[in-house]
Amino acid sequence: MADLETLKKEAALRAVDLVQSGMRVGLGTGSTAKYAIEELGRRVQAGELTGIVGVATSEASDTLARQVGLRVEVLDPRALDIAIDGADEVAPNLDLIKGLGGALLREKLTEVQARRLIIIADHTKVVNRLGEKAPLPVEIAAFGFLSTIERLRAQLPGGRLRQPGAQPFLTDNGNYIYDAQLPGAIDPPTLERQLKGTLGVVDTGFFLGMAERAFVASPDGVSELTRP
Numbered sequence: 758m759a760d761l762e763t764l765k766k767e768a769a770l771r772a773v774d775l776v777q778s779g780m781r782v783g784l785g786t787g788s789t790a791k792y793a794i795e796e797l798g799r800r801v802q803a804g805e806l807t808g809i810v811g812v813a814t815s816e817a818s819d820t821l822a823r824q825v826g827l828r829v830e831v832l833d834p835r836a837l838d839i840a841i842d843g844a845d846e847v848a849p850n851l852d853l854i855k856g857l858g859g860a861l862l863r864e865k866l867t868e869v870q871a872r873r874l875i876i877i878a879d880h881t882k883v884v885n886r887l888g889e890k891a892p893l894p895v896e897i898a899a900f901g902f903l904s905t906i907e908r909l910r911a912q913l914p915g916g917r918l919r920q921p922g923a924q925p926f927l928t929d930n931g932n933y934i935y936d937a938q939l940p941g942a943i944d945p946p947t948l949e950r951q952l953k954g955t956l957g958v959v960d961t962g963f964f965l966g967m968a969e970r971a972f973v974a975s976p977d978g979v980s981e982l983t984r985p
C-alpha cells in the first residue's frame with residue numbers, strides 16, 4: 758500500500774498540472790505543499806513552465822521555493838492566478854481547517870487573492886464536519902496573550918497555547934497560536950465571526966468558501982472534489 762508521503766506527492770502533482778506558463782502562483786506551506794513547490798521548481802528548471810512567479814505563504818516555503826529555482830515575490834494587491842496548499846481538514850463542501858503548520862495568517866492573506874485555491878491532501882484529511890479530528894488553530898497577538906486566551910476559553914474551553922518546548926510557538930508574524938478543540942455542534946461561519954470579534958485574535962484557521970477544488974489521494978487513486 759502507498760505510504761502517506763507518496764499519496765501527498767500524487768495529489769500535489771495533479772494540482773501542479775493546472776499551472777500554466779506566466780502564472781502568479783500562491784505557494785502553500787506544509788509537508789504536502791512542499792511536493793507542489795518542488796515539482797513547480799522542477800518544471801521551471803526543465804523549461805516546461807516559463808514566467809512563473811511564486812508568492813510564498815511562509816518563510817519556510819519562501820526558502821524552499823528559491824532553493825528549487827522559483828522566482829519569488831512578496832504579496833502585493835495583484836490577484837494570483839492560482840494557489841496550491843495543503844489542509845488539516847477538508848469538509849464535504851470544501852470548507853477547511855488549516856494552520857497546524859502555523860502559517861494560517863499568511864496562507865489566508867495570500868489565498869484570498871487567488872482566483873483558484875486548489876487543495877492537496879491525502880485521504881486522512883477528509884472529514885464529515887470540521888473539528889472532527891483536528892483542533893482549530895487561532896493566531897493571537899503575543900502581547901497580552903494570557904488575557905486573550907481567557908477570552909477564548911470562555912468560548913472554546915478545550916484549547917491550549919501551542920507550546921512545543923519551553924517557549925510558545927512563534928508564527929512568522931511574531932504571534933502565538935491557541936489550538937482549540939471544537940465541540941461537536943458548531944456552525945463554522947458563526948464561530949469564525951465570534952472569534953474574529955474577540956480582542957487579541959488575529960485570525961483563525963477556518964478557510965470557509967475559499968477552496969475551488971481538492972485533489973485527495975488515497976490508495977485507490979487521486980479523487981477530485983469540487984465545491985458544491
Ligand SMILES: O=C(CO)[C@H](O)[C@H](O)COP(=O)(O)O
Pocket residue numbers: 785786787788789790842843844845854855856857858859860861864
Ligand atoms: O495549513 C497548513 C500550514 O499552516 C498546512 O497546509 C496544513 O497544516 C497541512 O500540512 P501538511 O500537508 O503537512 O499535513
